[in-house]
Each structure stands twice: as structure tokens, then as C-alpha cells.
Amino acid sequence: MDRGVEDLLRELAPQVLGALVRRYGQFDACEDATQEALLAAATRWPAGGLPDNPRGWLVTVATHRLLDEFRSDSARRRRETALLAATPQSALLEAPVEAGPDVGGDETLTLLFLCCHPALSSPSRIALTLRAVGGLTTAQIAAAFMVPEATMAQRISRAKQSIRTSGATFTMPDEADRGERVRAVLHVLYLVFNEGYTASTGTDLTAPRLSDEAIRLTRLLRRLLPDDAEVAGLLALMLLTDARRPARTGPDGGLVPLEDQDRGLWDQHLIAEGVSLVTEALPRGPVGPYQLQAAIAAIHDEAKDVDTTDWPQILALYDLLEHAAPNPMVTLNRAVAVAKAQGPAAGLALLATLESDARMSRHHRLLATRAHLLELSGDPTAAEAAYREAARRATTLPEQRHLLGRATRLAAEAPQRHRRDGD
Structure with missing residues (x-):
């Protein structure tokens, strides 16, 4: 598929789905219809050219597919009757998104919250976010995670079933719950990026499509929540980490550890953007774990080599991170900083405390x-x-x-x- 068409479809996917769900409800049926519309566009647009209103075209096609789904059996005909009673037939055949103001940003943010609903498991949140908000097909997601397409399809189907049975609606969470839901979205994007930067299984060290998609979605979230310092921190962390990707593997695909990497290969544009983001975010108020991790990454990226890295400052940041978000991986990384700042014996002593942790032993x-x-x-x-x-x-x-x-x-x-x- 033409890269420009693919990028456009991924940008429009959450807006189209959001428009359908906001108008018709039934997230699972709307999501299926949106996917079919995206596939139809991927087939027709490269050969026939873009329509004058790509978003309206997708909404119209998805609406037709939705009606076809409602007509497929007697039970669905009853749902169609209720839908038709509430909406004139002529409205269903038009591009509903054009009937009102452009609220694509609000819809996309609401969709992110819905895909990261507390009723869903972490793997389900990841899969549903990549499909519904990222616009990736089930096959693409399955390939990125190296699982059979049927397995990923079942995971997505279960996620949509959980959304339906939980009674979740396509609305913004209450103000009291919004902060927690933002953290859930950030965690999903963080996990997607990590899986792309260091694949958990398989023959390749990285899965660039996943890390690229995580960065794209986090940029989108940053536009929707420009004043959230942790959103800025996560984007900075991703950029500062991804900047090293060109030097992270050798010609044979083998892993090159940080201390042996050719820092001349690091992407200086990503580093500059990441440093700017974290520098802007840190003074805003309470410092969260993503900002702290971004600050650590910035110190690594700005050092000329391992020996000139400011390890005492990194250790001080890990001390703060372990207090803000304690987990064994933080302790593991802190042990390396302790070893660099205070000697390997001190680092080994800290590592010994993890031997009794069932998650790490x-x-x-x-x-x-x-x-x-x-x-x-x-x-x-x-x-x-x-x-x-x-x-x-x-x-x-x-x-x-x-x-x-x-x-x-x-x-x-x-x-x-x-x-x-x-x-």
C-alpha cells in the first residue's frame, strides 16, 4: 500500500470509529465496520485516488457495513428497527461526521480511554488500542507480537466482549477517574514501545513497527493533553530511547550494548526533541516516573561515552524513581548505576536483594x-x-x-x- 495512504488511514481510523460509536453505540459492531471500511479504502484509494472527503467517505462506507451487519439475521433486524426508529434512513446513508463540528480529537481521546478500560487485561488493552486507535489490522498486530492471527483475533474479540459486558459507554470518564485512566493509557503506550524496542520473543531484537506506532500515538496524546507533564515525559522517554536504535544492533542483527554503541549513529534530532520535552515538563509540578526515566535517558544521550556519563546524577534520579514507582526492574537498573558510581561490589549487594523476588529471581x-x-x-x-x-x-x-x-x-x-x- 502507498505509504501516504497508509498514514492517512491510520490517522483517520480513530476519528471514524469515534464518530460511529458516538452516534450508534455498539462499539464492537462499529469497530468491525470501521475495519472493513479501512480495508476497502486500502484497496481502492491507491489505484483510484483519494476522495474529496476521505473521512466522510470512510464514515459512509462504515455506516453501510454497519447496516448490513444489522440486517444479517432476525435478532439484528430487531436492533436495526430500534436504530432506524431513532435515526432517519437518509442520515444513515450520509457522512454523519459532517453533520456537526469536527470533534475528532475529543473522540480519539475518548476512544483511547475506552480501549484502556479497567475491565480489560493489559494484553487486551494493547491489542484493542493498536487496532481501534492505531488502525492496524489484526494480521499486522499478530505479526508484530509474533503470534498466530487467529490468536490475536480471539484476543481482540474477547476485549470487545468485555467492553460490551462491562457496560462501558463512549463517554469521557468522570473528572475523579480521568487521571487514573490517563495513567492506564500511558502504561499501554509504554508497553507497546518497550515491546517494539526490545521484543520479548523471537529472532529479532526489535519490532520497529510497534515502537514507531507507540511514538505516533503518544504524539497524538500529547496534542490532546498538551498540559500533562507525564504525557510529555513519556514522549520524551520514547524519543530519547529510540534515538539509539540505529546503533543498537550490529550488521548481523546482534545486540550492541549501550557502552559499545557508536554514538555517532544516534539520532540527534530525536535527542534534541526529547531533551527539550523533558526540560519543559520537569518544572511544572509533581514529577512522575516517565519524566524521571526521560531525565535518565537524557543524561545517557548527552554523554560522549560511558566513562563521562554523570553516574551520580543518574543514581540520584533512580533513587527518586524507586520511591515514585518501586518495581524490581527499577532496582535492577539502579544496581548498575550504583556499580558505576560506587563500585561493582555495591551494585552486586543491591542485586542480591532481588534474588528473593519471584518476579526476578x-x-x-x-x-x-x-x-x-x-x-x-x-x-x-x-x-x-x-x-x-x-x-x-x-x-x-x-x-x-x-x-x-x-x-x-x-x-x-x-x-x-x-x-x-x-x-
Whole structure:
């Protein structure tokens, strides 16, 4: 598909769905109709050209598909009768979105809140957000997460069923609940970005489509909520992290750790934008976890190399982050900062506190970090064993190869170490 058409369809997808749901309700039926309209446009527009009113075209086609769905059996005919009683037939055949003011932004924000409803599990929120708001097809989402299309289709279907049975409506949450719902949306976008930047399974280290989509949706959310400092913080974090992506893999697709990356390959435009965002957001008031993570990323990105990185400042920010949003991954990363600022023994002592945490005790990243700090502390034999165990538990091939490569290097250096010790 033409890239310009694809980008336009993804931009219009939430506006079209929002227009249908606001007028007709029944989120699941409207979402199916919107997807069919998007597929029809993807087939016709590249060859026949864009209509004069792309958004109105999509709403009209989706409305026709919605009526076809209502007519499909007797039960749906009863729903159609109720719908027709409330809406003149002529209105259904027009582009409803053109009947009133353009409220696409409000509809998109409401749609984001609905897709991140508390009744949904985290995987369901992610899948539904990518399809309903991101405009991705089920096949595209399944490919990005490396699961069968049928599995993803079932996940999306269950999510829409949960929306229906929960009684959720297409309205903005109450003021008292809005902050929590914004945090839920931010968490979903954060998880999508992380899955794209470091895939949890498979043969590739990254899934760029997911991280690109997370950035696009977060930019959209930033336009809708320009005064929310945590939205700005999350966007800054994504940009500052994604700036390193060109240097994160070698020519063979292998993982290149931060300390070994060619910083000349980092995207300086993304870094400048991310630094500007976090600099603007931090003074606004209460500092949230996304702003703190963005500030840490900014320090890394502005340093010339690992040795000149301001590790004491990074450690101070991790101290704040662990207080604001305590979790074992924060502690894991803080242990690296402790090791850099205070020595590897101090970092290893902090890592030891995670061994009793069921979420981390057998996680390959805990073992990989321990191996790295053991190597820094001058215990290559223990480091080699930890690298091999971390590789055994890693879930992506690039991480496995990287960790085994570290272990192999230490093993190859062992005879030289033994000769040196003998001398």
C-alpha cells in the first residue's frame, strides 16, 4: 500500500470509529465496520485516488457495513428497527461526521480511554488500542507480537466482549477517574514501545513497527493533553530511547550494548526533541516516573561515552524513581548505576536483594546484570557461568547470542589469565 495512504488511514481510523460509536453505540459492531471500511479504502484509494472527503467517505462506507451487519439475521433486524426508529434512513446513508463540528480529537481521546478500560487485561488493552486507535489490522498486530492471527483475533474479540459486558459507554470518564485512566493509557503506550524496542520473543531484537506506532500515538496524546507533564515525559522517554536504535544492533542483527554503541549513529534530532520535552515538563509540578526515566535517558544521550556519563546524577534520579514507582526492574537498573558510581561490589549487594523476588529471581536480565558486575569486580569465572545461565533463559535469539558471546570471550581469555596468575 502507498505509504501516504497508509498514514492517512491510520490517522483517520480513530476519528471514524469515534464518530460511529458516538452516534450508534455498539462499539464492537462499529469497530468491525470501521475495519472493513479501512480495508476497502486500502484497496481502492491507491489505484483510484483519494476522495474529496476521505473521512466522510470512510464514515459512509462504515455506516453501510454497519447496516448490513444489522440486517444479517432476525435478532439484528430487531436492533436495526430500534436504530432506524431513532435515526432517519437518509442520515444513515450520509457522512454523519459532517453533520456537526469536527470533534475528532475529543473522540480519539475518548476512544483511547475506552480501549484502556479497567475491565480489560493489559494484553487486551494493547491489542484493542493498536487496532481501534492505531488502525492496524489484526494480521499486522499478530505479526508484530509474533503470534498466530487467529490468536490475536480471539484476543481482540474477547476485549470487545468485555467492553460490551462491562457496560462501558463512549463517554469521557468522570473528572475523579480521568487521571487514573490517563495513567492506564500511558502504561499501554509504554508497553507497546518497550515491546517494539526490545521484543520479548523471537529472532529479532526489535519490532520497529510497534515502537514507531507507540511514538505516533503518544504524539497524538500529547496534542490532546498538551498540559500533562507525564504525557510529555513519556514522549520524551520514547524519543530519547529510540534515538539509539540505529546503533543498537550490529550488521548481523546482534545486540550492541549501550557502552559499545557508536554514538555517532544516534539520532540527534530525536535527542534534541526529547531533551527539550523533558526540560519543559520537569518544572511544572509533581514529577512522575516517565519524566524521571526521560531525565535518565537524557543524561545517557548527552554523554560522549560511558566513562563521562554523570553516574551520580543518574543514581540520584533512580533513587527518586524507586520511591515514585518501586518495581524490581527499577532496582535492577539502579544496581548498575550504583556499580558505576560506587563500585561493582555495591551494585552486586543491591542485586542480591532481588534474588528473593519471584518476579526476578530466574529472569535472564538479573543474571545478565550480575554477570556484567561480576566481570567488573574481577571475577571472570563466576561471570562466565552467569552469562551462560542468562543466555539459557533469554527469550530472543539476539540476546542469547550476545550473552553466549560474552561467556565465550571470557572462556577464551581464561588460559591467558591463568598464565598471568602463574607468573
